[in-house]
Amino acid sequence: MQRIKVKASTNYEVVIGKDLLNKIGVEIRKIAEPCKVGIITDNKVAGKYLETVKNSLEKEGFTTYNFVFKNGEKSKTVETFIKIQNFLAENEFSRKDILLALGGGVVGDLTGFCASTYMRGIRYVQAPTTLLAGIDSSVGGKTAIDLKAGKNLVGTFYQPIKVVFDIKTLDSLPEKEYLNGLGEGVKYAIMDGGEIYELVKDGLSHANLEKFCALCVKSKKAVVEKDEKEGGYRKILNLGHTFAHAIEKLSDYTIPHGRCVAMGLKIIADVSLKQGWLSTAESILVEKLLKNNGLMTPSPFEKKDMIEVMRRDKKVSGDKITIVSIAKIGKCEFKEIKLDQLKKYLR
Ligand SMILES: NC(=O)c1ccc[n+]([C@@H]2O[C@H](COP(=O)([O-])OP(=O)(O)OC[C@H]3O[C@@H](n4cnc5c(N)ncnc54)[C@H](O)[C@@H]3O)[C@@H](O)[C@H]2O)c1
Numbered sequence: 001m002q003r004i005k006v007k008a009s010t011n012y013e014v015v016i017g018k019d020l021l022n023k024i025g026v027e028i029r030k031i032a033e034p035c036k037v038g039i040i041t042d043n044k045v046a047g048k049y050l051e052t053v054k055n056s057l058e059k060e061g062f063t064t065y066n067f068v069f070k071n072g073e074k075s076k077t078v079e080t081f082i083k084i085q086n087f088l089a090e091n092e093f094s095r096k097d098i099l100l101a102l103g104g105g106v107v108g109d110l111t112g113f114c115a116s117t118y119m120r121g122i123r124y125v126q127a128p129t130t131l132l133a134g135i136d137s138s139v140g141g142k143t144a145i146d147l148k149a150g151k152n153l154v155g156t157f158y159q160p161i162k163v164v165f166d167i168k169t170l171d172s173l174p175e176k177e178y179l180n181g182l183g184e185g186v187k188y189a190i191m192d193g194g195e196i197y198e199l200v201k202d203g204l205s206h207a208n209l210e211k212f213c214a215l216c217v218k219s220k221k222a223v224v225e226k227d228e229k230e231g232g233y234r235k236i237l238n239l240g241h242t243f244a245h246a247i248e249k250l251s252d253y254t255i256p257h258g259r260c261v262a263m264g265l266k267i268i269a270d271v272s273l274k275q276g277w278l279s280t281a282e283s284i285l286v287e288k289l290l291k292n293n294g295l296m297t298p299s300p301f302e303k304k305d306m307i308e309v310m311r312r313d314k315k316v317s318g319d320k321i322t323i324v325s326i327a328k329i330g331k332c333e334f335k336e337i338k339l340d341q342l343k344k345y346l347r
């Protein structure tokens with residue numbers, strides 16, 4: 001088991017290990033008196049883990065309520081947000097009570113947003129059950145819901161009071177969802193190099209999963225502690241994301257985010273190589289890293305279409321865009337590049 005302390009506007013602990021869900025009551029009791037806990041989850045996760053979580057909380061004296069919504073990004077809406085707020089009000093939740101996000105990034109983002117706004121803010125705990133949520137979205141306090149006009153357009157920065165990541169839950173995660181999370185995971189390996197890179201370079205083994213997740217969280221923690229509200233430096237986490245967002249949009253969000261990040265990482269490695277920012281030897285290492293983890297799928301879209309989407313990106317100023325480039329495994333830097341130049345490099 002690993003315990004990682006995050007120092008942000010709220011200080012909190014991220015606990016990572018096996019079979020933690022049946023001890024989640026004990027974990028929350030360490031930081032809170034018995035109160036109401038509103039468990040927010042989706043129908044798929046509820047079927048697998050809700051009972052365990054409820055039992056564990058009730059054993060420690062908490063009174064549980066649960067709100068279950070349909071799984072998937074399509075539920076991360078204003079409508080679900082309002083339903084949850086009504087559920088909290090009808091069950092007379094007060095600022096002394098706690099919300100618990102049990103699920104993937106959709107559940108986490110939505111619950112965090114509800115927690116940050118209900119009665120101007122109540123406490124919440126993240127219990128991620130996907131690889132993506134465990135190594136990325138549950139840490140750092142970004143909360144969000146989607147609008148028809150785009151993803152994550154409404155949200156807040158609001159940190160949880162604890163994150164409890166039971167990696168045993170990943171045993172039931174479909175391969176597609178696992179690879180989705182791994183796309184973000186290899187991003188951390190490229191950013192940090194060192195131990196985390198060594199763990200995944202030949203393909204991540206199950207035996208190293210806990211260590212790997214802890215290193216990803218440590219990597220994100222370090223960035224969040226420097227720049228919690230994304231004034232500048234936190235944008236380094238956008239490595240591969242400028243292209244990923246374009247691919248996601250062109251696919252009408254049918255290709256999972258993490259897979260798009262993996263495609264984006266390959267593109268930024270190619271661009272960095274062609275610009276002379278990255279050596280041939282290091283670009284081969286990036287390619288091998290993606291290949292060995294089953295993440296070497298090229299973008300299915302035309303370069304002109306990708307550039308058109310990128311022109312509307314908020315990182316564009318005039319004819320230039322700021323991107324996170326790869327200097328080598330373990331070193332990434334912000335660089336400005338002309339969109340026309342970028343177009344030449346895309347295949
Ligand atoms: N807040 C942040 O910093 C941040 C960062 C990255 C992504 N995100 C957001 O995260 C969301 C994506 O998260 P996600 O990929 O976890 O998606 P998700 O929450 O939709 O989960 C993916 C699917 O897996 C199922 N599932 C979850 N846990 C399971 C388990 N243990 N066993 C079997 N099935 C399980 C879910 O029901 C769902 O169908 C997006 O909305 C994205 O915008 C947020």
Ligand SMILES: [Zn+2]
Binds near residue numbers: 184241257261
């Ligand atoms: Zn991402």
